[in-house]
Amino acid sequence: MKTKKINKLRCNEVAKYVCENLDEQLNSRKCQVIKKHLQTCPKCIKQLDSLKKTVFLYRNCPTPGISAQAHRKLIAGLSLMMTKK
Amino acid sequence: MEIEKIQNIENESELVHKAQKGDQRAFSLLVKKYESTVYSFAYKVCRNEEKAEETLQDTFVNVYRKLDQFNGKAKFSTWLYQIVTNNCLMKRRKSKLDKSSVSLESPDSTQEDSDLQGNGVPLHTLVSLKQTPQDEMVNKELRELLDTAILKLPMEQRIVFILRDVEGRSSEEAAKILKVSVPAIKSRLRRARVFLRKQLQKYMEI
Numbered sequence: 153m154k155t156k157k158i159n160k161l162r163c164n165e166v167a168k169y170v171c172e173n174l175d176e177q178l179n180s181r182k183c184q185v186i187k188k189h190l191q192t193c194p195k196c197i198k199q200l201d202s203l204k205k206t207v208f209l210y211r212n213c214p215t216p217g218i219s220a221q222a223h224r225k226l227i228a229g230l231s232l233m234m235t236k237k
Numbered sequence: 238m239e240i241e242k243i244q245n246i247e248n249e250s251e252l253v254h255k256a257q258k259g260d261q262r263a264f265s266l267l268v269k270k271y272e273s274t275v276y277s278f279a280y281k282v283c284r285n286e287e288k289a290e291e292t293l294q295d296t297f298v299n300v301y302r303k304l305d306q307f308n309g310k311a312k313f314s315t316w317l318y319q320i321v322t323n324n325c326l327m328k329r330r331k332s333k334l335d336k337s338s339v340s341l342e343s344p345d346s347t348q349e350d351s352d353l354q355g356n357g358v359p360l361h362t363l364v365s366l367k368q369t370p371q372d373e374m375v376n377k378e379l380r381e382l383l384d385t386a387i388l389k390l391p392m393e394q395r396i397v398f399i400l401r402d403v404e405g406r407s408s409e410e411a412a413k414i415l416k417v418s419v420p421a422i423k424s425r426l427r428r429a430r431v432f433l434r435k436q437l438q439k440y441m442e443i
Contacts, residue, residue, distance in 0.1 A: 171427040175402075202441055206434045207402045213383055218276040222290045226272060227265075229294055233301060234261050 161189055166196050174203060253313055257304050264304075268297055271314070275321050281399045282325045282392075284384045295324045311413060318406075318414040322396050329392045379440065386436035390429055397422055398429035 166189050169182070190196050249270075255263035272293065279292035299320050307316050387395055393415075400411040401422070408422045415422070 167431075168427065171430045172423045174430070176408075202438065203430055203434050205441060206430065206437050209379070209383060209437065210387070210398070210403050210433070213380065215277050215280050216286060218273055218293070219286075219290075222276070222293065223272065225290070226268070226294055226297060230265075230268065230297055230301065233298060234264070 161185060163193065163196055166190070166193070167199055170196070170200055171203065174200075174207065249313055250309065253304075253307065253309070257307070264301065267300075267313075271317055272297070274314070275317065278318070278321055278399065278404065279325065281403055282395060283328070284388055288328065292321065292324050292328060295328075296321045299324065315410060315413050318400070319416070322400075322414055325396060326392055382437065382440055386433055389436070390432060394425045394429040394432070397425040398433070401426050402430070 166186055169186055170190075173183070190200060249267075252263045252267055256267055275296050276289055276293045279296070280286065280289035283289055283292065296317075300317065303320070307313065387398070390398065396415065397411055400406045400414065401408065406414070408419045408426075411422045412419045
């Protein structure tokens with residue numbers, strides 16, 4: 153009964169599961185069924201694709217490095233605090 | 238490689254121990270080691286250099302003041318992230334900059350289901366490696382879109398998204414940093430991912 157229920161996963165359940173577990177190495181029964189669903193459902197494939205792209209864009213978005221001025225300000229502030237202690 | 242890693246760990250606990258005993262040089266070395274990490278994380282959260290610098294300052298002042306409270310049970314970096322995230326949350330509360338944040342309520346399943354209509358396009362249409370003026374404009378536009386979207390996220394979800402998806406921390410470590418359960422991390426992460434994907438959907442369809 154339970155297996156039957158798992159095999160009949162709906163797309164919204166797949167979406168929820170994928171959004172929670174993207175990038176995690178899971179081998180549970182449910183995960184296997186979801187992987188199988190993802191191989192055959194074009195809607196879910198597109199959703200997974202856009203989710204991966206979203207994460208990719210944020211992960212690869214360049215971050216500025218700490219400026220020399222910010223570094224000096226930090227060191228000066230901390231030195232002052234340590235001297236006072 | 239492994240030996241170097243172990244030595245680094247030993248050096249770090251030794252540094253922390255020395256700093257706790259008042260060794261200022263040891264504390265300065267810890268600052269040097271982690272200032273970029275802290276700044277980078279703060280920038281990713283607030284998307285603003287000035288605010289990231291303020292967070293950097295506040296974080297190391299707190300680290301210095303609270304260093305004797307660090308008991309070594311968790312990794313020093315985990316403890317440091319706790320302080321940075323607290324500072325980010327405090328800053329948000331103080332300035333109330335997140336007035337435009339969306340509700341913390343989870344989107345219902347119907348919304349997620351309707352999201353399945355999304356259309357994927359090859360990533361090279363979004364991020365070009367060639368830097369022609371047109372590409373620069375597209376990249377600037379994309380960057381602004383990424384900034385705008387993430388700033389709309391409630392801070393609690395934003396921090397989880399950055400820790401997990403951008404910094405690559407595990408759910409367990411994120412849970413320790415934020416002092417919440419792993420299921421709570423997963424739930425916040427799911428909401429953040431769904432929200433951001435929806436925000437970027439139109440751009441991906443171009």
